[in-house]
Amino acid sequence: xxxxxxxxxxxxxxxxxxxxxxxxxxxxxxxxxxxxxxxxxxxxxxxxxxxxxxxxxxxxxxxxxxxxxxxxxxxxxxxxxxxxxxxxxxxxxxxxxxxxxxxxxxxxxxxxxxxxxxxxxxxxxxxxxxxxxxxxxxxxxxxxxxxxxxxxxxxxxxxxxxxxxxxxxxxxxxxxxxxxxxxxxxxxxxxxxxxxxxxxxxxxxxxxxxxxxxxxxxxxxxxxxxxxxxxxxxxxxxxxxxxxxxxxxxxxxxxxxxxxxxxxxxxxxxxxxxxxxxxxxxxxxxxxxxxxxxxxxxxxxxxxxxxxxxxxxxxxxxxxxxxxxxxxxxxxxxxxxxxxxxxxxxxxxxxxxxxxxxxxxxxxxxxxxxxxxxxxxxxxxxxxxxxxxxxxxxxxxxxxxxxxxxxxxxxxxxxxxxxxxxxxxxxxxxxxxxxxxxxxxxxxxxxxxxxxxxxxxxxxxxxxxxxxxxxxxxxxxxxxxxxxxxxxxxxxxxxxxxxxxxxxxxxxxxxxxxxxxxxxxxxxxxxxxxxxxxxxxxxxxxxxxxxxxxxxxxxxxxxxxxxxxxxxxxxxxxxxxxxxxxxxxxxxxxxxxxxxxxxxxxxxxxxxxxxx
Numbered sequence: 017x018x019x020x021x022x023x024x025x026x027x028x029x030x031x032x033x034x035x036x037x038x039x040x041x042x043x044x045x046x047x048x049x050x051x052x053x054x055x056x057x058x059x060x061x062x063x064x065x066x067x068x069x070x071x072x073x074x075x076x077x078x079x080x081x082x083x084x085x086x087x088x089x090x091x092x093x094x095x096x097x098x099x100x101x102x103x104x105x106x107x108x109x110x111x112x113x114x115x116x117x118x119x120x121x122x123x124x125x126x127x128x129x130x131x132x133x134x135x136x137x138x139x140x141x142x143x144x145x146x147x148x149x150x151x152x153x154x155x156x157x158x159x160x161x162x163x164x165x166x167x168x169x170x171x172x173x174x175x176x177x178x179x180x181x182x183x184x185x186x187x188x189x190x191x192x193x194x195x196x197x198x199x200x201x202x203x204x205x206x207x208x209x210x211x212x213x214x215x216x217x218x219x220x221x222x223x224x225x226x227x228x229x230x231x232x233x234x235x236x237x238x239x240x241x242x243x244x245x246x247x248x249x250x251x252x253x254x255x256x257x258x259x260x261x262x263x264x265x266x267x268x269x270x271x272x273x274x275x276x277x278x279x280x281x282x283x284x285x286x287x288x289x290x291x292x293x294x295x296x297x298x299x300x301x302x303x304x305x306x307x308x309x310x311x312x313x314x315x316x317x318x319x320x321x322x323x324x325x326x327x328x329x330x331x332x333x334x335x336x337x338x339x340x341x342x343x344x345x346x347x348x349x350x351x352x353x354x355x356x357x358x359x360x361x362x363x364x365x366x367x368x369x370x371x372x373x374x375x376x377x378x379x380x381x382x383x384x385x386x387x388x389x390x391x392x393x394x395x396x397x398x399x400x401x402x403x404x405x406x407x408x409x410x411x412x413x414x415x416x417x418x419x420x421x422x423x424x425x426x427x428x429x430x431x432x433x434x435x436x437x438x439x440x441x442x443x444x445x446x447x448x449x450x451x452x453x454x455x456x457x458x459x460x461x462x463x464x465x466x467x468x469x470x471x472x473x474x475x476x477x478x479x480x481x482x483x484x485x486x487x488x489x490x491x492x493x494x495x496x497x498x499x500x501x502x503x504x505x506x507x508x509x510x511x512x513x514x515x516x517x518x519x520x521x522x523x524x525x526x527x528x529x530x531x532x533x534x535x536x537x538x539x540x541x542x543x544x545x546x547x548x549x550x551x552x553x554x555x556x557x558x559x560x561x562x563x564x565x566x567x568x569x570x571x572x573x574x575x576x577x578x579x580x581x582x583x584x585x586x587x588x589x590x591x592x593x594x595x596x597x598x599x600x601x602x603x604x605x606x607x608x609x610x611x612x613x614x615x616x617x618x619x620x621x622x623x624x625x626x627x628x
Contacts, residue, residue: 028174029167034193036163039226043159044152046233051148053240055123058094059143063127066098066139071131074102079109086111096122097142103135112142120146267332267342267363269300273356287365289335300361303332305339312344320346320359332363341370420449470510470596477505477550480515481539484522497526497535505541505550507617509597514617517593520586521552521613528611529556547616555610564603590615 066089073081086098090111097112115122123143129136261268267284271277277295285291288303301309308330319326326346331339342363349357423446427439434442478501485499507514522537529535538553568591590613594601598618605611 025171025174029171031193032167032170033163036159036166040156040159040163044155047155048148048152049237051151052145055094055143055145055148057244058092059123059125059141062089062092062095063125063141066141067127067129070100070129070139071136074100074129074136075131077106082109083111093147094143094145095141096144097140099140100137101140102137115144116146116150120144120149265365268360270358270360271300272358275299275301278358284363287334287340287363288332305331305333308332312346316344316346317359320348321356324348329366330363340365341367420446423449470513472508473511475507475509475511475514477507477514477518478503478539480511480518481505481522484515484519485526485537487519488523488526492526492530495526495530495535497529497537500536500538500540502538502540505539507548507550509617513593513596517590517615518552520590524586524613525552525554525556525611527556528558529554532556549614549616551612551614553610553612558605558607558609558611560607561605564605567603568601 066085069085070082073079073085082100086100086109089095089098090113096115098110099112100109102108121144123145125141125143127139127141129139261281262283264281265283265286266281267287268279268281269277269284270279277298277300280290280295280298285293290298301313304312311328311330316326316328316330324347328344330342330344332342334340343366345362347360347362349360351357423442426434427442427446431439481501489495518539522539525537526535529537532555534555536555539551540553541548541550543549568587570585570588591601594615594617599616601613601615603611603613
């Protein structure tokens with residue numbers, strides 16, 4: 017029995033010792049982690065404070081203040097050494113103390129000393145974990161004494177009740193080993209005497225308590241880490257936003273619903289001239305002239321509280337009492353429950369913009385008056401020019417018919433009385449008179465096109481082209497050409513004017529391709545960017561593109577009249593018709609490689625005043 021009891025006592029004591037050691041190990045591990053987290057928080061706070069309070073004395077060269085500040089930081093048992101090095105090398109300062117333990121971990125941090133964007137110097141701080149090690153050592157001693165006390169107490173109890181408890185104790189021993197290994201989910205079955213059963217229930221409760229504490233500790237650590245991260249992120253975001261607000265020249269302020277001002281940036285203070293007056297003494301409505309303050313109070317703030325934002329043009333009072341035109345925005349800020357927290361306002365000086373707008377208005381008014389005057393003058397001149405051209409064209413017809421008629425009579429009645437030279441002169445006279453008649457007819461056609469009002473309808477340009485080519489074929493039955501007309505060439509315009517335009521374009525293609533061995537004329541359409549572009553292409557003599565700017569100018573010709581007869585008015589007439597339809601016309605060509613004339617037609621068209 018003694019041997020059994022001894023074994024039972026030894027086994028029970030071993031179980032208790034293992035459990036105590038497991039708990040101690042777990043406790044010391046968490047204690048070390050928590051201590052290191054607190055040390056890290058202390059380091060971050062110390063670095064921040066030391067960096068912020070050192071910049072001023074270092075900039076002023078106040079060594080005594082720096083030494084006093086550093087000495088006060090050495091009161092923190094976690095700090096061993098502080099060394100300051102100024103960039104210029106004028107100030108070098110070191111304060112330190114000995115480490116209370118030989119074997120302790122040292123942590124070194126370097127902090128740049130900033131003033132604005134300038135770096136003044138650097139601080140090197142050495143932290144020690146000696147304080148943590150001392151506290152952990154004391155915890156080990158306390159846990160050891162507590163474990164010994166519990167073991168001795170349990171040994172006495174086990175000695176008194178060991179008989180008959182071998183099996184239940186073995187079960188409890190196994191459970192204790194499982195708990196020591198961290199297997200807190202292992203099942204514990206209390207058995208044996210009532211006391212052993214109670215002890216088993218206690219083990220179960222202890223296991224559940226440990227499990228709950230571990231869960232609570234893990235949750236607390238998670239929340240603590242998240243809170244630290246959120247706080248750091250919030251502080252960083254706040255510092256960034258404040259630096260932005262302080263850098264802007266706009267007026268930025270924050271106030272409560274009752275008008276209590278919480279913040280005004282430096283740009284706002286400079287704009288209103290309030291300097292360093294505390295925000296508690298500031299009343300923003302007093303910065304506005306009366307009309308602007310009434311608009312903000314009656315319109316701006318109610319709209320911002322209802323819609324979340326309001327913007328409009330108001331004004332601020334400058335230090336000299338003059339008004340500063342501003343563009344103002346008012347924002348309402350609410351919490352997650354929808355309760356109003358505060359109002360913010362942003363005001364930007366738009367004095368220069370207002371001045372430019374006034375200049376533009378005055379300039380526009382002047383330009384509009386000048387345009388009206390100039391338009392009236394141009395309209396009158398155009399009417400006079402059209403009337404003159406029409407009258408001249410009609411008045412020239414009778415003399416030209418007389419010249420041509422008398423020249424023909426001379427040729428017929430006095431043919432035998434004239435020599436070859438005389439007959440040649442008469443032919444030249446008749447040719448010149450007939451050419452002058454053609455010019456007059458073309459001028460009248462151009463004048464009629466300019467004055468004609470558009471009568472828009474759906475037009476089949478393919479049919480108009482076929483009719484035009486049939487007329488050309490009848491005039492020159494011996495001239496044969498390959499003709500290609502694309503299908504579905506529909507447009508919207510004046511059919512009579514478009515027929516005139518196609519007569520001229522196809523007539524030119526017919527004429528300038530007549531000397532080719534295999535003349536070819538093509539009329540088609542291409543679509544690009546939802547715009548239809550029609551074209552007339554031939555394989556005739558073409559022209560040099562450097563002269564393309566003369567194509568649509570009346571009486572301008574690119575070929576000799578002896579080679580290709582004409583008056584030089586046809587393409588000008590085409591251009592007037594296309595412009596009248598609101599379209600564009602241009603050409604592409606190479607010498608002896610033919611020419612292509614492109615044109616577009618707008619649905620809207622232009623008025624007579626807008627036609628070039």
